[in-house]
Amino acid sequence: MTRALLAELPALPLHEAGKYVAGAYIVAFALVLIYVAIMALRLTRVERELSELIERTESAAKSPTDRLSQATQEPPLA
Amino acid sequence: MYGKGLRTLSFATVASFFLALGLVFFYAPLEAEQGFLQKIFYLHVPLAIVALCGFVAGGIMAIMHLRTRDQRWDMRSYVAIHMSLIFGVGTLITGSIWAKGSWGHWWVWSEPTLVSFLIVFLLYAIYQPLRFSIEDSERQSRYASVFAIVAGAFVPLNFLAVRLSTEYLHPRVLGSSSNLPPKMRLTFLVCLAAIALLYITLCKFEMTAKHTRSQVRALRRALSGEASRLGRSAVPTLDQAPGRAAGMGTGTPSASVASSGAPAMGRPGV
Numbered sequence: 001m002t003r004a005l006l007a008e009l010p011a012l013p014l015h016e017a018g019k020y021v022a023g024a025y026i027v028a029f030a031l032v033l034i035y036v037a038i039m040a041l042r043l044t045r046v047e048r049e050l051s052e053l054i055e056r057t058e059s060a061a062k063s064p065t066d067r068l069s070q071a072t073q074e075p076p077l078a
Numbered sequence: 079m080y081g082k083g084l085r086t087l088s089f090a091t092v093a094s095f096f097l098a099l100g101l102v103f104f105y106a107p108l109e110a111e112q113g114f115l116q117k118i119f120y121l122h123v124p125l126a127i128v129a130l131c132g133f134v135a136g137g138i139m140a141i142m143h144l145r146t147r148d149q150r151w152d153m154r155s156y157v158a159i160h161m162s163l164i165f166g167v168g169t170l171i172t173g174s175i176w177a178k179g180s181w182g183h184w185w186v187w188s189e190p191t192l193v194s195f196l197i198v199f200l201l202y203a204i205y206q207p208l209r210f211s212i213e214d215s216e217r218q219s220r221y222a223s224v225f226a227i228v229a230g231a232f233v234p235l236n237f238l239a240v241r242l243s244t245e246y247l248h249p250r251v252l253g254s255s256s257n258l259p260p261k262m263r264l265t266f267l268v269c270l271a272a273i274a275l276l277y278i279t280l281c282k283f284e285m286t287a288k289h290t291r292s293q294v295r296a297l298r299r300a301l302s303g304e305a306s307r308l309g310r311s312a313v314p315t316l317d318q319a320p321g322r323a324a325g326m327g328t329g330t331p332s333a334s335v336a337s338s339g340a341p342a343m344g345r346p347g348v
Contacts, residue, residue, distance in 0.1 A: 017115035020179035024118045024172040028125065031168050035280065039287055046287070049294050056301060 084282050091279045094272040098265070106265040115179045120265060122172040124273035125165050126195065130233055132162030132277060133202060137230015140223035152219040152314045155226050157284050159205050161277060166199045194240045201229050209312035219314055288313060 102120045109116035136158035143151035173192065174184045186192060208225055212218040258266060292315060 017113055017179055020115055020175050021117045024121055024175045027171045027175070028121055028168050031164065031171075032276070032280075035164060039283060042291070043287060046291050046294055049298065053294065053297055053301060060301075 084279070084286060087275070087279045087282060091272070091275040094268070094275050098269045098272040101265040101268050106262050107259065109262075112180060115176070118172055118176040118179070120269040121273075122169060122176055123266070124270040125172060126169040127270060128273045128277045129162045129165035129169055130198070130237070131274075132158050132165065133198065133233050134230050136162065137227045137233075140226035140230070143219065143223045144227075149219065149314055152223060153285060153288065154281075155223065156209075156314050157281050157288070159202060159226060161281050161284065163199070163202055163205075164280075165273075165277060166195075166202070169195065170199065190240045190243045194236050198229075198233055198236055201232065205229070206312050215315050218312075222314075 098120070102117055106117075106120070108114060109119075136155045139151050139155035139158060142148075143155060173195075177186060177192070178184050205222065205225060209218055209222050212221055
């Protein structure tokens with residue numbers, strides 16, 4: 001059925017005009033692709049910044065408990 | 079906040095694009111005069127229409143910004159104009175390719191539609207440098223809004239002026255779509271819907287990215303205890319808004335952090 005449907009479809013006349021049509025569509029898709037690539041790069045930067053901030057927050061939250069545990073492990077003064 | 083429904087919108091855009099391409103190449107009949115070259119019409123004209131509508135929408139959003147002083151409207155206006163500029167580049171390039179194939183020249187200066195679109199494009203090309211030239215964010219957004227309104231009003235005026243001009247070399251689409259055969263009209267409308275969906279999706283995507291970035295910046299400022307803005311930028315800042323973006327807390331950076339679920343540590347010197 002698919003084969004019969006494809007046979008019914010008109011063939012694409014890719015002669016002289018074909019290169020202009022292909023050029024126009026490729027340029028439009030390339031523009032969108034470049035835009036999405038730039039946005040993806042920016043998003044990667046934001047992700048990196050966010051993970052760095054999370055790391056800083058976790059280390060800041062951990063440090064008081066570390067100090068507390070260190071204090072409890074310290075031998076009593078003679 | 080901005081990312082809600084982005085995935086559905088993206089899928090709808092991709093599906094509509096596949097449908098539009100299928101209709102363009104396998105359903106719409108070949109035009110009698112231009113033949114296969116006329117297929118550029120289904121890409122070039124919707125790109126131009128969506129870009130021009132985006133410029134006007136940017137102006138309307140700028141009015142909303144001046145009325146409400148809500149920075150989110152400034153952000154929307156900025157993104158709409160930014161995206162329209164990208165679509166404008168696409169319009170100019172595809173139009174140039176079509177002109178070369180059809181008329182044998184990349185550009186025809188005597189053609190009012192081409193030149194008027196270039197004028198509108200160049201007018202909006204100074205929007206970003208204008209923003210960047212003003213350091214104070216409040217003044218920047220105000221001046222940018224005034225510019226967006228004036229330029230947005232210029233777009234329909236320009237369109238009308240071209241319509242009223244005597245030369246009619248450029249094919250007319252709006253107002254004369256009844257001239258198109260039904261198959262071509264349907265294909266054109268589907269292409270227009272696909273390009274409009276792409277525009278909306280990319281706008282939403284960019285707004286989500288910018289909103290996330292401003293939230294990360296606010297978080298960074300809160301953690302490092304910086305009060306000032308980081309450098310000059312042409313991009314509107316949501317975190318300095320009087321109305322505030324959703325999820326950004328009440329105002330102070332530390333309040334934003336506390337409301338976002340991160341431990342409220344005051345100014346931890348890390």
